[in-house]
Amino acid sequence: MRFLKLIEFEGDYFVYDVENVNLYKIEESLFQSIITNEISINDIIPLKENLVSISNERFLTNIHLNVAQVCNLSCGYCYGVDGEYGLKGKMKEGNALKAIDYLIENSGSERTLEVIFFGGEPLLNIPMIKIVVDYCKEKEKINSKKIKFGIVTNGTLFNKEINKYLNDYNFNVVISFDGDKETQDKNRPFRGGKGSYDSILPKIKTFLDSRDGNATARATITNHSKELLHYRNNLKEMGFKSSFVQPVTLSDYSKENYDIDEVSEEQNLKLIEYDKNEIKELLSKVKKRENLDDFKGSKYVLYLKQFLSKTKNTQYCGVSRSMRGIAVNGDIYPCHRFVGDNKFKIGRVDTKNDGAEEEFDIDFVNNHPQCKGCFAKYYCGGGGCIHNNYVKNGNIKELDQEHCIKMHHKIKSLFKFYSDLDINDRLYLVNELNFKFS
Numbered sequence: 001m002r003f004l005k006l007i008e009f010e011g012d013y014f015v016y017d018v019e020n021v022n023l024y025k026i027e028e029s030l031f032q033s034i035i036t037n038e039i040s041i042n043d044i045i046p047l048k049e050n051l052v053s054i055s056n057e058r059f060l061t062n063i064h065l066n067v068a069q070v071c072n073l074s075c076g077y078c079y080g081v082d083g084e085y086g087l088k089g090k091m092k093e094g095n096a097l098k099a100i101d102y103l104i105e106n107s108g109s110e111r112t113l114e115v116i117f118f119g120g121e122p123l124l125n126i127p128m129i130k131i132v133v134d135y136c137k138e139k140e141k142i143n144s145k146k147i148k149f150g151i152v153t154n155g156t157l158f159n160k161e162i163n164k165y166l167n168d169y170n171f172n173v174v175i176s177f178d179g180d181k182e183t184q185d186k187n188r189p190f191r192g193g194k195g196s197y198d199s200i201l202p203k204i205k206t207f208l209d210s211r212d213g214n215a216t217a218r219a220t221i222t223n224h225s226k227e228l229l230h231y232r233n234n235l236k237e238m239g240f241k242s243s244f245v246q247p248v249t250l251s252d253y254s255k256e257n258y259d260i261d262e263v264s265e266e267q268n269l270k271l272i273e274y275d276k277n278e279i280k281e282l283l284s285k286v287k288k289r290e291n292l293d294d295f296k297g298s299k300y301v302l303y304l305k306q307f308l309s310k311t312k313n314t315q316y317c318g319v320s321r322s323m324r325g326i327a328v329n330g331d332i333y334p335c336h337r338f339v340g341d342n343k344f345k346i347g348r349v350d351t352k353n354d355g356a357e358e359e360f361d362i363d364f365v366n367n368h369p370q371c372k373g374c375f376a377k378y379y380c381g382g383g384g385c386i387h388n389n390y391v392k393n394g395n396i397k398e399l400d401q402e403h404c405i406k407m408h409h410k411i412k413s414l415f416k417f418y419s420d421l422d423i424n425d426r427l428y429l430v431n432e433l434n435f436k437f438s
Contacts, residue, residue: 004041005375006034009412012419015045018375021310022048025419059108061322064118064336065099065132067091068125069328073154073196075176075188076258077220077248079391082191083120085340087329090125095330096132098349102332104143114172116150118325118336123157126165133169152176152218154188156196158203163210173215175204175240179231186224187260201238208239216297217243221271223261228274242297247271247402249388268402272409279413286425292432301433303379303414316381320346320360334360337387360386362397370399376411380404 003018013031015024024045033039068090071083100115107113115136117129129151136147150172166173177200178184185195208215217240219231228245235243247263254260263271282295295301306313315321317335325336330349334357338344346360347353364371364382371382383389384403386396393400421429 002042003375004045006031006041007375007412007415009416012416014415014419015041016375016415017045017048018378019312020048021307021312021378023307023415023418058321059110060103060106060324061110061112061318062114062116063099063103063323064116064325064339065091065096066118066120066326066328066336066339067096067122067128067132068120070124071120071154072124072156072191073121073188074191074193076260077187077222077250077254079249079251079254079337079387080120080340081251081253085120085327087327087340089328091128091328093128093131095326095328095349096128097135098330099326100132100135100139102326102349104139104145107145111144112146112148114148114150116152116172116336118152121154121156122151123153123162126157126162130165148172150174154196155200155204155207158207163207166207167211173207173211174218175207175215176218176220177204177235178225179217179219179234180226183225183231187220187222205239213239213241215240215242219243219245221245221247221263221267223264223267225263225267228271229277236294241293244297249385249391251391268406272406275406275410276413279417283417283420286421286428289428292429296433299410300414300417303411304418304429305433306379307414307418312378313381314363314365314378316364316383316385319386320357324357332357335387337385360396362386368397368399370404374404374408376407379411379414380407 005016005018007014007016008031013026013028015026016022017024030039030044034041066085069080069084070088070090074082103113103115115132122129133149136149139145140147149169151166152174153176155175155177176188178187181195181197184197184200188196190196217235217238219235221228225231231245232243247268250260250262278298279300282292282298282300285292285295305311317323320334323335324346325333325339326349327333327339331345332347332349332353333339333341333344334346346356362383365377366372368382371377374380383397384400388400388403389398390396
């Protein structure tokens with residue numbers, strides 16, 4: 001089946017074969033002739049069928065394990081409401097180990113699994129983290145699996161012992177930090193209201209020094225936030241090799257109890273402009289044959305890999321399929337963002353579950369009327385974040401249109417970027433970013 005999409009973007013004109021992942025740059029005159037039906041698009045675009053890879057994970061491969069539903073910060077935008085998710089406490093050993101059994105039992109033929117320690121602030125329960133890691137090491141040998149570890153932390157509890165432990169076990173570390181003193185202190189204060197920036201900054205720098213900057217900063221953008229380039233530069237100067245910014249999705253509780261709001265329409269336009277500048281900077285570095293390490297964590301590089309490998313992604317994320325969120329009491333949710341909302345509970349780690357997760361296994365790409373006709377559907381995976389959909393629209397199946405607008409712009413920018421590369425540029429990309437053309 002052919003799905004050809006005409007695209008006009010910043011003075012360039014394209015035909016994109018969505019199903020076969022082929023891009024054709026055309027002249028404006030030809031574009032206009034197609035628009036006016038003087039020429040049939042099917043007559044000028046050859047049918048070039050590719051061996052397309054479809055990414056569609058079905059087995060459980062990772063869990064977010066809420067080892068601590070308590071936190072020492074009081075972030076205004078926290079969707080877990082002070083990290084407690086309506087059920088304050090620390091995870092007990094029984095639930096923690098059963099969660100690992102649940103992961104392994106539902107992983108099917110998958111050989112590489114991941115446990116992401118989450119909260120609240122997970123380092124408030126470091127003894128349980130160590131128990132879980134030891135248990136995973138035992139289970140790896142018995143079940144012929146490799147279990148990796150990750151953690152999302154606010155960085156307040158980093159010390160020499162914890163830093164060494166996270167490094168010894170090769171944890172993938174994400175640090176929630178909002179970039180500068182003014183923003184961090186306003187959005188992420190300690191309990192009681194004292195700013196956290198001055199206390200956390202030296203701890204983060206010491207941690208980053210201990211692993212050559214190999215951690216990711218996650219900055220949340222609100223109505224108070226400054227220019228994105230400002231945050232990116234600050235985080236890079238701190239020593240982070242990777243960082244990303246995420247527009248906030250606020251609960252009613254946050255809106256009612258904190259001086260904070262979602263990003264404005266003007267800020268959304270600036271987010272699009274930021275994306276545009278990022279891809280222009282990547283193009284400039286390729287043309288000048290400069291080092292591309294700063295872009296290895298970029299979404300654009302991920303999309304470029306999909307495009308070149310002819311991979312069609314049919315899931316926005318692994319929600320309820322390859323990932324689940326486990327609450328402190330052992331309740332299971334489609335992902336970590338739903339924890340505590342009993343409408344979305346799909347089981348428990350200590351009982352046999354009845355397939356309730358299938359309710360959230362939504363095939364947006366093939367069944368949602370808007371996604372079916374979208375040229376960017378195989379880069380997005382369809383639907384966007386269903387938790388965002390729920391918070392903004394009250395329905396996991398009702399799309400967040402801001403996400404769609406940004407996604408369209410990203411993929412159009414990607415196509416323009418690719419069309420501006422000559423053969424030598426593309427060979428340079430292959431070498432620098434370590435992936436192959438199909």
